[in-house]
Amino acid sequence: MSARIIPFDYEGQPVRFNADGWLHATEIAERFGKHLRNWLDSAETLEYVRALDELQHPDDGPSAISNVRDSGYLKTRRGNNGGTWLHPKLAVAFARWISPKFAAWCDMQIDALLRGDGKPWASARREAALGYRAVCDALALNCEARGKTPQRHHFINESRLINEVITGAFAGRDRDQLSAGELEIVTLAELRDSVLIASGMAYAERKASLSQYMHTLQGKRLAGGRAA
Structure with missing residues (x-):
């Protein structure tokens, strides 16, 4: 299973796939107030997996799968990104159990991933990296103008400042786990910050x-969501 995790945004909440279309089912079931084990242990799910297996391997005869967990169509991981991940051929069947709307949405995302149409997230990730580069360049120029040498902690603290004004926590974030929408917010904050640094604004003033800016931006997004 591919290690690259791609988060999508579904009704304001991240839904994680990997680049091969496998779906992180554990967190989805919990979010919808359901127990994944109930779906995995159902006779209907086992019947579906057997039918899927026979279609996937027509020359092998009737499927010998007796347990969904040992079928090869799901994988359980520990540690980072731990939980149960479902094969893309099984993910939509699971999503139908969650809700018809979520199933239709999942079908579209998996189709895009398998066609290689993951450009929106990849573009957002690249733009966020460029935004961070702009912040670093602005910091370096600001330090040089004051006769100082920029230090590593200057860049780290500025990145954490960006996270703080967005999330309220002065800490790092793994950007590979953010959705395209979240990355867009990060990029906008970075671009605004680089302009403020270039203007010579002090740290406390930039933070305020x-x-x-984030309060205004997020308010506009919420208003846009209600209008839709």
């Missing part, structure tokens, strides 16, 4: 200005 960025916080107000």
Whole structure:
């Protein structure tokens, strides 16, 4: 199973796939107030997996699968990104158990991933990296203008400042786990911050200005969501 995890945004919540279309089912079931084991242990799911297996391997005769967990169509991982991941051929059947709307949405995302149409997330990730580069360049120029040498902690703290005005926590975030929408917010904050740094604005003033910008930006997004 591919290690690259691609988060998509479903009704404001991240849904994780990997680049091969496998779906992180554990967190989805919990979010919808369901127990994944109930679906895995159902006779209907076992029947579906057997039918799928026979179609996948027509020359092998009737499927000998007796337990969904040992079928090869799901994988359980420990540690980071731990939980149960479902094969793309099984993920939509699981999603139908969650809700018809979620199933239709999953079908579209998996289809796009398997066709290689993951461009929106990849583009957002690249733009966020460029935004961070702009912040670093602005910091370096600001330090040089004051006769100082930029240090590594300057860049780390500025990145954490960006995260703080967005999430409220002065800490790092794994950007590979963010959705395209979340990455877009990060990029906008970075671009605004680089302009504020270039203007010579002090740290405390930048923080206040960025916080107000994020408040306004997120308010507009919520209003847009209600209008839709």
